Each structure stands twice: as C-alpha cells, then as structure tokens.
Amino acid sequence: MQGDPLTHGLWEASAPPAPDTAPLRGRIAVDVAVIGAGFTGLSAALHVAEGGRSVAVLEAADIGFGASGRNVGLVNAGLWVMPDELPQRLGPVYGQRLLQALSDAPSVVFELIARHGIACEPVRHGTLHCAVGARGLAGLQRRASQWQRLGAPVRLLDARESAARTGTPAYAGALLDQRAGTIQPLAYVRGLARAALAGGAALHSHSAIVGVDDLGTSWRLRTRDGGEVEADWILVATNAYAAPGSPWPELSGELVRLPYFNMATPPLPRALRDTILPGGEGAWDTRAILSSLRLDQAGRLVFGSIGALRGAGRAIHRDWGRRALARLYPQLRGIDFEHEWYGWIGTTADAVPRLHSLGRNVVSFSGYNGRGIAPGTVFGRELSRLVLGQVGFDALPLPVVDVARAAFKPWREGFYEAGAGLVHAAGARW
Numbered sequence: 001m002q003g004d005p006l007t008h009g010l011w012e013a014s015a016p017p018a019p020d021t022a023p024l025r026g027r028i029a030v031d032v033a034v035i036g037a038g039f040t041g042l043s044a045a046l047h048v049a050e051g052g053r054s055v056a057v058l059e060a061a062d063i064g065f066g067a068s069g070r071n072v073g074l075v076n077a078g079l080w081v082m083p084d085e086l087p088q089r090l091g092p093v094y095g096q097r098l099l100q101a102l103s104d105a106p107s108v109v110f111e112l113i114a115r116h117g118i119a120c121e122p123v124r125h126g127t128l129h130c131a132v133g134a135r136g137l138a139g140l141q142r143r144a145s146q147w148q149r150l151g152a153p154v155r156l157l158d159a160r161e162s163a164a165r166t167g168t169p170a171y172a173g174a175l176l177d178q179r180a181g182t183i184q185p186l187a188y189v190r191g192l193a194r195a196a197l198a199g200g201a202a203l204h205s206h207s208a209i210v211g212v213d214d215l216g217t218s219w220r221l222r223t224r225d226g227g228e229v230e231a232d233w234i235l236v237a238t239n240a241y242a243a244p245g246s247p248w249p250e251l252s253g254e255l256v257r258l259p260y261f262n263m264a265t266p267p268l269p270r271a272l273r274d275t276i277l278p279g280g281e282g283a284w285d286t287r288a289i290l291s292s293l294r295l296d297q298a299g300r301l302v303f304g305s306i307g308a309l310r311g312a313g314r315a316i317h318r319d320w321g322r323r324a325l326a327r328l329y330p331q332l333r334g335i336d337f338e339h340e341w342y343g344w345i346g347t348t349a350d351a352v353p354r355l356h357s358l359g360r361n362v363v364s365f366s367g368y369n370g371r372g373i374a375p376g377t378v379f380g381r382e383l384s385r386l387v388l389g390q391v392g393f394d395a396l397p398l399p400v401v402d403v404a405r406a407a408f409k410p411w412r413e414g415f416y417e418a419g420a421g422l423v424h425a426a427g428a429r430w
C-alpha cells in the first residue's frame with residue numbers, strides 16, 4: 001500500500017483488491033460521518049447503513065491503511081486483562097457486559113463474514129495461548145479456570161498436547177480457545193468496505209479530516225483538499241493511526257504506541273506444512289516480548305513479535321526471526337522470509353479500550369491494546385445502535401470516560417521499541 005511493502009506486507013500481496021473509492025470533492029450531507037476506514041469505522045458504517053440512515057466514511061489514506069490491514073489476524077475473544085479483573089476494574093454491570101460482548105465477539109466476526117460472503121480466509125479452529133515455562137503455565141491455569149467458570153469453551157492443554165498442536169516442544173502447555181480463529185485481516189477490512197458500500201454507505205479514501213465546525217444542530221467536517229461533510233453524528237475511529245492535523249488530537253495523546261512486526265515464509269511444501277499447527281489454530285505465547293504464529297491459506301507461516309522494522313531494528317528483528325523460527329521448527333532451516341511488515345498497536349494504561357463523548361453526538365472508540373478485530377467489529381456495531389437510537393450511552397458495553405493524557409508517552413514508546421530490539425539482539429530464543 002502506498003508503495004511501501006513494509007506497511008502491509010503479505011496481506012497486501014494476497015488480499016482481493018479494494019473496492020473503488022475516490023477522494024471527497026465538494027460538499028455532501030449525511031446523517032452520520034465516520035472518520036477512519038478500519039474495522040471500527042467500517043463495521044459502524046455497515047450497521048448504520050443497514051439501519052437505514054445515510055452514512056459516509058472518510059479515510060485519510062486507503063481502506064485498512066491503519067492497524068486493520070497490518071495485524072496478525074487472530075480473531076480473539078476477550079482482552080489481555082484476566083476475565084475476573086474486568087468486573088473489578090469496571091464495576092459489576094460494565095464488567096459483565098464487556099466480558100459477554102467480547103466473549104461473543106468472534107462469532108459476530110465470523111457470522112458477518114458468512115453473511116456478506118467476505119473472502120478473507122476465515123478459519124475458526126481456535127487459538128492457542130502458549131505457556132513459556134512454569135510461570136506462563138500458572139497464568140494460563142488462572143485464565144482457563146476464570147473463563148471456564150463463565151462457561152467459555154476453553155481448555156488447558158498439557159505440554160504433550162501443546163507439542164502435538166503447535167508442532168514444537170517449546171511450550172509447557174497452552175490454552176485452547178475454541179471461540180477464536182484467524183482471518184486475512186486486510187481482506188476482511190476490504191470486505192467490510194464492500195459490504196458497507198453495497199448497503200448504501202459512501203466511502204471516500206484519501207480524504208483526511210483536518211477541521212471540524214459546530215453548526216449548532218449539526219457538524220461540518222473539512223478534508224485536507226477542501227471537501228466538506230455536514231452530519232448530525234460523528235464517529236471517530238482513528239485509534240493509533242490519527243493522521244496529521246486530525247481534530248481531537250487529545251485522542252492520540254491518550255494512546256501509547258507499541259510496535260509489532262510480522263514476517264512470512266513462502267508457501268511451505270505440504271509435508272512441512274503438516275508439521276506446524278496442523279489443526280489450523282493461531283498461536284502466541286506468554287512472554288512479555290511475545291511472539292505469534294499462524295499459517296495463511298496458501299501455507300505460509302506468519303511469525304511475529306514486538307518491534308519496529310526501521311533503522312537498526314529492521315536487521316535485528318529479521319535476524320532474530322530467522323534464528324527463533326529455526327529453533328522452534330528446525331525443519332524450516334534454510335527457508336527465508338518472503339514478506340515483512342510492521343505497525344503500531346494503540347495501548348491504554350489499564351489495557352481496557354476507551355469510549356469518549358467528544359461533544360454533542362460526537363463519539364470515539366479506541367485503545368484495543370492489540371485486540372481489535374473482534375472488539376472493533378463489535379464496538380462499531382454498538383456505536384451504530386447508539387446512532388440509530390436503539391440504545392443510549394448507558395446500555396453500551398463500556399462507560400463514557402474523559403480523555404486522559406498517557407503519562408511519559410514519548411519515553412514509553414521509545415522504551416518499547418528500543419527494549420524489543422535489545423531483547424532480540426541479545427538472543428531471546430523465540
């Protein structure tokens with residue numbers, strides 16, 4: 001995308017083309033304007049259009065340009081936060097509501113894919129959260145028992161079954177979550193765009209919003225090139241990819257950006273492919289500098305970890321990736337990566353996303369902490385229900401909170417990027 005293979009890598013090479021869209025010229029008026037064409041904005045637009053209101057999506061670059069087109073493609077249930085902790089942090093009402101919404105979220109994604117016939121390599125064979133050492137296993141035991149008490153279909157696997165499912169003896173166990181699965185993320189976000197357009201939404205790419213005027217009973221958004229949108233509602237879905245000059249800059253100040261990269265092998269020969277994740281699960285591990293693993297439909301292994309593929313980091317992470325993969329799967333020795341790319345994850349201080357009211361009928365949703373496919377789809381739908389008047393703010397899965405600036409943001413972002421480089425340069429195993 002935009003001539004840079006390091007942004008969307010394999011996903012750009014294997015996704016069906018994006019639907020045709022053009023920059024906004026002149027002036028339009030709609031009920032709802034959505035800023036940002038990722039999972040959140042496009043799910044909102046699709047559901048608003050299905051609800052019979054007029055909606056336009058304004059995207060600064062291309063569909064899926066942000067994290068939605070760059071991620072690993074793990075369609076997870078829940079957050080990083082332990083299930084029992086959510087009610088403690090949000091209170092019993094919102095805690096239970098959020099748990100339920102995110103537990104059901106993968107079903108929402110896979111049903112939407114089926115309903116709209118989105119060609120995005122959907123595989124719902126579960127995910128494996130793999131334990132590194134006894135400490136990793138203890139954390140997974142707690143997570144498993146908390147989900148099981150809520151009736152979720154998760155199961156803790158011992159080291160033997162983990163080895164059989166992952167194809168490596170590296171892990172002390174794994175949490176199999178049968179609600180979850182994998183997709184080709186850029187194909188999914190493009191498919192959402194196609195479905196929203198078919199439902200009657202307007203979508204303008206290369207239309208960065210750089211100004212907003214309060215017209216009293218409605219709003220006017222201005223694009224960088226002079227286009228104008230008048231709307232009753234504005235949904236801000238820019239997460240960690242706010243374009244320069246975006247209104248409400250305080251939203252970016254709230255998120256600490258964490259880099260994450262992926263590298264993909266060429267399609268593996270059948271005999272090799274059958275030795276790695278033969279059940280088709282997606283996987284990641286319990287380390288702080290975690291790594292993730294999955295296969296795509298063509299049998300490429302997609303291997304990722306924390307770090308930015310820029311400056312010295314690019315060579316460090318690539319070398320680490322080669323070594324780490326050879327340790328996990330010695331049978332892959334000699335097979336190099338064909339694609340590499342990276343992006344920025346928007347994190348919040350407590351790993352819980354944020355719902356903000358930024359003014360009359362202006363709402364934003366952000367801060368997925370690396371869990372945005374299913375939550376972004378679900379929260380987009382929830383925002384549409386708000387706009388359509390089907391629910392009030394008090395019925396949403398999260399409370400409205402004030403925007404709060406992240407403490408030590410530049411320092412923490414530098415620390416994460418440099419720290420991941422140091423860990424990988426120092427020879428972390430995988």
Ligand SMILES: Cc1cc2nc3c(=O)[nH]c(=O)nc-3n(C[C@H](O)[C@H](O)[C@H](O)COP(=O)(O)OP(=O)(O)OC[C@H]3O[C@@H](n4cnc5c(N)ncnc54)[C@H](O)[C@@H]3O)c2cc1C
Pocket residue numbers: 035036037038039040041058059060061062063064065066067068069070071072073074075076207208209210237238239240241242243245246247259260261262342343344345366368369370371372373374375376
């Ligand atoms: C490398 C990586 C790996 C990840 N892996 C996973 C995973 O496996 N599973 C998972 O669930 N989540 C994962 N995530 C997180 C997930 O990708 C994000 O949470 C999700 O994509 C956020 O979606 P979004 O629609 O809110 O934002 P985005 O997809 O970032 O979209 C925001 C859009 O807004 C546009 N925009 C910004 N400013 C303006 C403006 N002023 N005017 C118009 N448009 C604007 C941007 O160009 C962008 O396209 C990962 C993220 C990264 C980066």
